[in-house]
Amino acid sequence: MAIIEVDSLVKRYGDHTVVGGVSFAVEQGEIFGILGPNGAGKTTTVECIEGLRSPDGGAIRVCGIDPQRDTGELRQLLGAQLQESELPDKLKVSEAMELYSSFYRNPVDWRELIDSLHLTDKIGTQFRRLSGGQKQRLSIALALIGNPRVAVLDELTTGLDPQARRDAWDLIEGIRDRGVTIVLVTHFMEEAERLCDRLAVIDAGKLVALDSPAGLVSAVDDRQRIRFRPSAPIDHAVLATLPEVTNVERAGSQLVVTGTGNLLLAVTTALARHQVIAGDLRVEQTSLDDAFVALTGRSINN
Amino acid sequence: MSTFSRLTLTEIKLFFREPAAVFFALAFPPILLIVLGSIPAFREPDKTLGGARVIELYAPIIVALAVTMFAISSLPQMFATYREKGVLRRMRTTPVKPVMMLGAQLLMCTIMSVVVMLVLLVIGRVAFDVSLPKQPMYLVCYLLVALAMLAIGLLVASLAPSPKAAGAIGSILFFPMLFTAGLWAPRDTMSSVLRRISDFSPLGAGVQSLQDTAAGHWPQLLHVAVMLGWTIVAGGLAARYFRWE
Numbered sequence: 001m002a003i004i005e006v007d008s009l010v011k012r013y014g015d016h017t018v019v020g021g022v023s024f025a026v027e028q029g030e031i032f033g034i035l036g037p038n039g040a041g042k043t044t045t046v047e048c049i050e051g052l053r054s055p056d057g058g059a060i061r062v063c064g065i066d067p068q069r070d071t072g073e074l075r076q077l078l079g080a081q082l083q084e085s086e087l088p089d090k091l092k093v094s095e096a097m098e099l100y101s102s103f104y105r106n107p108v109d110w111r112e113l114i115d116s117l118h119l120t121d122k123i124g125t126q127f128r129r130l131s132g133g134q135k136q137r138l139s140i141a142l143a144l145i146g147n148p149r150v151a152v153l154d155e156l157t158t159g160l161d162p163q164a165r166r167d168a169w170d171l172i173e174g175i176r177d178r179g180v181t182i183v184l185v186t187h188f189m190e191e192a193e194r195l196c197d198r199l200a201v202i203d204a205g206k207l208v209a210l211d212s213p214a215g216l217v218s219a220v221d222d223r224q225r226i227r228f229r230p231s232a233p234i235d236h237a238v239l240a241t242l243p244e245v246t247n248v249e250r251a252g253s254q255l256v257v258t259g260t261g262n263l264l265l266a267v268t269t270a271l272a273r274h275q276v277i278a279g280d281l282r283v284e285q286t287s288l289d290d291a292f293v294a295l296t297g298r299s300i301n302n
Numbered sequence: 303m304s305t306f307s308r309l310t311l312t313e314i315k316l317f318f319r320e321p322a323a324v325f326f327a328l329a330f331p332p333i334l335l336i337v338l339g340s341i342p343a344f345r346e347p348d349k350t351l352g353g354a355r356v357i358e359l360y361a362p363i364i365v366a367l368a369v370t371m372f373a374i375s376s377l378p379q380m381f382a383t384y385r386e387k388g389v390l391r392r393m394r395t396t397p398v399k400p401v402m403m404l405g406a407q408l409l410m411c412t413i414m415s416v417v418v419m420l421v422l423l424v425i426g427r428v429a430f431d432v433s434l435p436k437q438p439m440y441l442v443c444y445l446l447v448a449l450a451m452l453a454i455g456l457l458v459a460s461l462a463p464s465p466k467a468a469g470a471i472g473s474i475l476f477f478p479m480l481f482t483a484g485l486w487a488p489r490d491t492m493s494s495v496l497r498r499i500s501d502f503s504p505l506g507a508g509v510q511s512l513q514d515t516a517a518g519h520w521p522q523l524l525h526v527a528v529m530l531g532w533t534i535v536a537g538g539l540a541a542r543y544f545r546w547e
Contacts, residue, residue, distance in 0.1 A: 050395060052394060052395070072397060075395070075396055075397040076397055078395075079395070080395035082388065082391060082392060082395065084388050084391075085387075085388030085389070085391045085392035086387040086388055086389060086392075087387075087389060087392070088316050088383075088384070088387075088389060090316055090319040090320070091312070091316060095312060095315070098308070099308055099309065099312050100396065102303065102304070102305045102308045103305055103396045103397050103398045104396070104397060105397075142392070143395075146396070146397070
């Protein structure tokens with residue numbers, strides 16, 4: 001069942017169309033990624049879902065609610081973590097949690113929540129004294145305090161060091177395991193690939209692809225490449241005639257075999273039959289990065 | 303505890319964590335009253351003032367100063383900082399509307415400045431024998447000055463692009479306003495032209511009506527109208543130009 005439905009969403013700022021007819025549906029319980037370069041319209045799209053901006057066209061439903069018409073109800077069901085929104089410098093963690101608890105009808109126990117985010121030893125600490133990762137975790141806690149059905153996390157891991165980023169990913173999976181549907185806005189490929197069940201790729205205000213990370217990759221290019229150094233000379237035809245193989249090339253002492261499907265198994269089986277051992281074996285696959293370049297015509301970082 | 307009272311309580315706690323703001327808003331006005339009251343000549347009846355004592359003229363001026371500290375210095379800074387840091391933006395994603403945060407800050411400023419006003423009245427009475435206000439209308443006039451000044455503070459908060467700008471605009475307004483209130487030369491010593499100008503300023507009208515009601519008279523209609531006028535104009539413009547983000 002779709003928990004969020006976005007149908008032909010349009011948003012303009014003056015003459016500039018930031019979102020030009022984007023449609024997608026987010027299923028209950030999934031981690032749904034919105035991936036795209038800076039300025040692609042990702043944040044504007046989620047801000048329309050969050051009811052912070054009113055669309056110029058199209059329709060949005062979150063748990064069946066129109067975010068513009070029933071904003072009060074939406075706020076109870078949807079928790080949001082925004083880019084660049086801080087707390088007062090001298091507000092303590094415990095005070096922030098108590099304050100935000102009082103905003104909601106059925107808040108969760110904030111002490112448990114803080115504990116699950118490993119912030120228990122920081123509850124007496126003022127916001128300004130928290131590290132970047134701790135601020136982000138507090139921000140997640142505030143997005144979840146109202147016991148929402150949907151959490152929208154916008155560029156959650158931007159500015160975090162690699163370890164803090166990996167910790168955040170574990171957290172997000174933990175949140176999903178509590179039954180919360182997650183919409184994750186990101187421009188990190190690794191993050192999208194690791195976390196998301198499905199991805200909407202947005203570029204210049206348009207939806208260019210919508211699939212699982214693996215699906216996106218295979219739609220673009222499902223060729224795989226195997227490199228190895230054969231332990232004995234082998235006739236290329238032995239490999240070239242395999243149905244999975246499309247091409248065999250020699251590169252110095254190495255053979256490069258290109259193909260599709262279960263290429264690795266087919267090649268290693270054929271080699272074993274001829275008592276050839278594949279040394280320095282490497283399998284190269286198209287990455288989500290490559291898929292993104294193929295879909296949008298440019299790398300995500302520029 | 304309800305959301306609004308928790309918000310107000312949180313704002314009060316945060317206020318007390320800023321030592322400079324606490325000093326200027328809470329401690330400075332009483333200290334100024336004590337310093338002025340320590341000058342022996344200010345405690346003696348002055349013939350040029352028709353037998354009034356200077357300290358009696360200063361009591362309402364310092365009450366007005368205390369309101370101004372909150373309305374023109376604290377409020378715009380706090381609000382512009384919350385806007386710049388995205389505190390209000392985050393609040394927009396919750397069931398609570400940011401206007402409640404604004405209400406909490408206004409209530410906090412009002413509560414604190416009323417406390418300072420009461421402290422000033424007590425110090426004046428106990429230390430310098432300045433009699434307590436004789437007219438209950440004093441309270442009404444006090445609230446009218448507070449309203450006018452808070453409306454002007456909100457207008458500054460609405461127009462200032464950053465907390466720094468809010469601080470700068472606040473300081474620029476602060477001194478002329480207190481001049482019209484009579485901080486450097488009480489209204490009774492002003493030339494008639496200056497006093498006329500002061501009549502139409504929010505603090506000049508405020509101080510005079512506080513002085514009148516403290517002495518047991520009714521406030522002048524002109525001054526009440528001036529305070530209401532500033533509240534309506536500044537409040538209306540603030541509402542017109544208000545930005546949450």
